[in-house]
Amino acid sequence: xxxxxxxxxxxxxxxxxxxxxxxxxxxxxxxxxxxxxxxxxxxxxxxxxxxxxxxxxxxxxxxxxxxxxxxxxxxxxxxxxxxxxxxxxxxxxxxxxxxxxxxxxxxxxxxxxxxxxxxxxxxxxxxxxxxxxxxxxxxxxxxxxxxxxxxxxxxxxxxxxxxxxxxxxxxxxxxxxxxxxxxxxxxxxxxxxxxxxxxxxxxxxxxxxxxxxxxxxxxxxxxxxxxxxxxxxxxxxxxxxxxxxxxxxxxxxxxxxxxxxxxxxxxxxxxxxxxxxxxxxxxxxxxxxxxxxxxxxxxxxxxxxxxxxxxxxxxxxxxxxxxxxxxxxxxxxxx
Amino acid sequence: xxxxxxxxxxxxxxxxxxxxxxxxxxxxxxxxxxxxxxxxxxxxxxxxxxxxxxxxxxxxxxxxxxxxxxxxxxxxxxxxxxxxxxxxxxxxxxxxxxxxxxxxxxxxxxxxxxxxxxxxxxxxxxxxxxxxxxxxxxxxxxxxxxxxxxxxxxxxxxxxxxxxxxxxxxxxxxxxxxxxxxxxxxxxxxxxxxxxxxxxxxxxxxxxxxxxxxxxxxxxxxxxxxxxxxxxxxxxxxxxxxxxxxxxxxxxxxxxxxxxxxxxxxxxxxxxxxxxxxxxxxxxxxxxxxxxxxxxxxxxxxxxxxxxxxxxxxxx
Ligand SMILES: Nc1ncnc2c1ncn2[C@@H]1O[C@H](COP(=O)(O)OP(=O)(O)OP(=O)(O)O)[C@@H](O)[C@H]1O
Ligand code: SF4
Ligand SMILES: [Mg+2]
Numbered sequence: 001x002x003x004x005x006x007x008x009x010x011x012x013x014x015x016x017x018x019x020x021x022x023x024x025x026x027x028x029x030x031x032x033x034x035x036x037x038x039x040x041x042x043x044x045x046x047x048x049x050x051x052x053x054x055x056x057x058x059x060x061x062x063x064x065x066x067x068x069x070x071x072x073x074x075x076x077x078x079x080x081x082x083x084x085x086x087x088x089x090x091x092x093x094x095x096x097x098x099x100x101x102x103x104x105x106x107x108x109x110x111x112x113x114x115x116x117x118x119x120x121x122x123x124x125x126x127x128x129x130x131x132x133x134x135x136x137x138x139x140x141x142x143x144x145x146x147x148x149x150x151x152x153x154x155x156x157x158x159x160x161x162x163x164x165x166x167x168x169x170x171x172x173x174x175x176x177x178x179x180x181x182x183x184x185x186x187x188x189x190x191x192x193x194x195x196x197x198x199x200x201x202x203x204x205x206x207x208x209x210x211x212x213x214x215x216x217x218x219x220x221x222x223x224x225x226x227x228x229x230x231x232x233x234x235x236x237x238x239x240x241x242x243x244x245x246x247x248x249x250x251x252x253x254x255x256x257x258x259x260x261x262x263x264x265x266x267x268x269x270x271x272x273x274x275x276x277x278x279x280x281x282x283x284x285x286x287x288x289x290x291x292x293x294x295x296x297x298x299x300x301x302x303x304x305x306x307x308x309x310x311x312x313x314x315x316x317x318x319x320x321x322x323x324x325x326x327x328x329x330x331x332x333x334x335x
Numbered sequence: 336x337x338x339x340x341x342x343x344x345x346x347x348x349x350x351x352x353x354x355x356x357x358x359x360x361x362x363x364x365x366x367x368x369x370x371x372x373x374x375x376x377x378x379x380x381x382x383x384x385x386x387x388x389x390x391x392x393x394x395x396x397x398x399x400x401x402x403x404x405x406x407x408x409x410x411x412x413x414x415x416x417x418x419x420x421x422x423x424x425x426x427x428x429x430x431x432x433x434x435x436x437x438x439x440x441x442x443x444x445x446x447x448x449x450x451x452x453x454x455x456x457x458x459x460x461x462x463x464x465x466x467x468x469x470x471x472x473x474x475x476x477x478x479x480x481x482x483x484x485x486x487x488x489x490x491x492x493x494x495x496x497x498x499x500x501x502x503x504x505x506x507x508x509x510x511x512x513x514x515x516x517x518x519x520x521x522x523x524x525x526x527x528x529x530x531x532x533x534x535x536x537x538x539x540x541x542x543x544x545x546x547x548x549x550x551x552x553x554x555x556x557x558x559x560x561x562x563x564x565x566x567x568x569x570x571x572x573x574x575x576x577x578x579x580x581x582x583x584x585x586x587x588x589x590x591x592x593x594x595x596x597x598x599x600x601x602x603x604x605x606x607x608x609x610x611x612x613x614x615x616x617x618x619x620x621x622x623x624x625x626x627x628x629x630x631x632x633x634x635x636x637x638x639x640x641x642x643x644x645x646x647x648x649x650x651x
């Protein structure tokens with residue numbers, strides 16, 4: 001482990017609770033992890049496990065009403081939790097930027113895409129109109145958009161989903177952020193485009209020396225692109241560790257279920273999904289036990305009564321939360 | 336976009352054609368000897384003969400229509416036998432007054448409604464929003480003639496400016512300050528009605544837009560709240576506003592006569608009432624035609640603007 005100050009991002013005991021009509025909804029609870037410079041970490045979990053809420057909370061981008069955040073997010077030394085909008089605004093774009101989940105809704109439909117890139121450059125970096133335009137076209141080229149000069153004037157509706165996601169990436173990269181939060185950057189795109197976008201992100205990360213938080217529900221996506229993986233369930237970390245360890249020596253039954261539901265890495269054309277039986281828990285009605293218990297074939301009485309805390313596994317940096325962990329000798333899922 | 340515009344223009348031509356046929360028959364549906372009816376009692380035979388020729392009454396009805404429409408296209412709506420003035424001249428004097436009131440009232444309404452809606456939408460159900468919404472709702476329930484009476488009372492008693500003699504209207508040509516003074520009351524009255532609609536429509540659309548993902552995205556770029564409201568939220572939220580403005584302005588042109596009548600402003604509405612009272616059918620016909628075409632054109636114009644503002648619409 002390197003010195004703490006080397007870390008770009010330190011998340012500690014972070015919780016996000018929404019005040020809803022049905023009561024407090026703990027979308028993210030007690031999350032801790034860190035991220036080094038130029039590192040990519042994967043955050044995986046089923047739909048509704050709190051990935052988007054977590055990544056927005058890290059950025060300080062949660063809705064401004066009916067939400068309470070506790071814990072700490074140190075981003076390059078800046079505390080984001082409880083910071084004013086003005087303070088965060090100075091970090092957004094330049095320190096941290098986000099690639100949004102859905103390219104169909106995250107671009108302003110009535111603004112030319114060029115303007116949407118320009119704007120960040122002009123407002124945040126104080127560039128002149130001409131410089132910003134030139135840079136925007138460069139960025140469009142960088143993210144692999146053909147004939148960027150013409151596309152500069154296009155409206156989002158004139159572009160395909162894959163092209164729009166590239167635009168979203170171009171916007172995120174515009175002010176050269178140190179940390180890129182990529183929230184399922186390829187969901188809803190077809191398989192070949194998915195690979196293109198992910199490879200593009202990889203390449204840009206190397207070229208621009210960024211750190212990346214890569215959010216996905218598909219373990220296959222993070223297998224080769226991340227150094228570490230965070231597995232989330234019902235707003236909590238249930239397993240965290242080096243990518244290799246999580247694939248080969250995962251101890252938490254939910255991680256295994258996720259792996260089995262993911263299209264196998266070695267067999268990308270075989271995309272049949274085995275979904276995890278049962279449904280994610282209602283966050284408004286969580287029990288005191290393990291939140292995976294209703295769906296877990298290893299569940300015992302204890303699982304229903306007491307929540308397992310994260311405990312260290314054999315490998316350094318690898319921990320899991322389970323009363324009845326899988327045996328360590330498993331190693332068949334990675335390949 | 337071009338195809339869309341061409342389609343709309345063809346539609347426009349169709350609608351104007353229907354309106355012209357309607358106005359044409361407005362006269363022809365009058366009972367009895369049409370020339371006598373149009374000219375009223377005491378019509379001289381010469382005048383009757385003139386009108387007979389103008390309308391081409393000796394020809395088949397469809398030819399009569401073409402003669403009539405041909406005259407109109409040459410700017411000839413006939414000459415009123417009541418006032419002996421060409422209808423075009425009378426309308427030409429009244430219409431600019433309508434346009435000016437409309438323009439002033441709309442500028443006022445937008446100038447108040449837009450910033451208020453922006454402020455309200457930032458914190459829906461906040462103190463300011465509740466205050467604005469309650470205020471606008473109250474205004475919505477007050478009819479325009481009450482607004483006028485209250486305004487007249489306020490202006491003449493509180494501010495001590497005498498108003499609404501029979502000739503209170505001052506033409507723009509001479510004294511523009513006097514003109515603005517005479518236009519202030521009608522413009523404010525019409526603005527009150529428009530403003531309420533604009534505020535409510537824009538407020539609710541802004542609130543919906545601010546929930547959109549692209550607003551969060553704009554926030555994540557580090558843009559100021561102000562910029563997000565004006566550059567990102569306003570335009571996509573203004574489609575319903577423009578639609579409402581189109582309907583509303585058309586409505587003002589067609590229905591501004593209450594205000595004009597009460598405040599003695601000799602615009603089209605005022606002139607129309609006078610024409611009806613004096614059985615000046617040619618003038619009635621002319622005003623109906625001009626107002627109908629005007630309403631259609633206004634709607635067409637706003638449709639067009641909406642398409643520029645939101646390019647999604649013509650694409651779909
Ligand atoms: N503004 C909000 N108010 C109330 N509840 C919310 C809000 N935003 C998210 N949630 C809830 O928080 C939980 C986590 O949602 P989140 O969007 O983070 O899931 P996710 O892991 O990103 O899922 P997906 O893969 O579908 O994107 C969900 O139960 C969601 O309903
Ligand atoms: S704690 Fe129990 S219920 Fe939860 S994952 Fe482990 S075995 Fe399953
Ligand atoms: Mg999500």
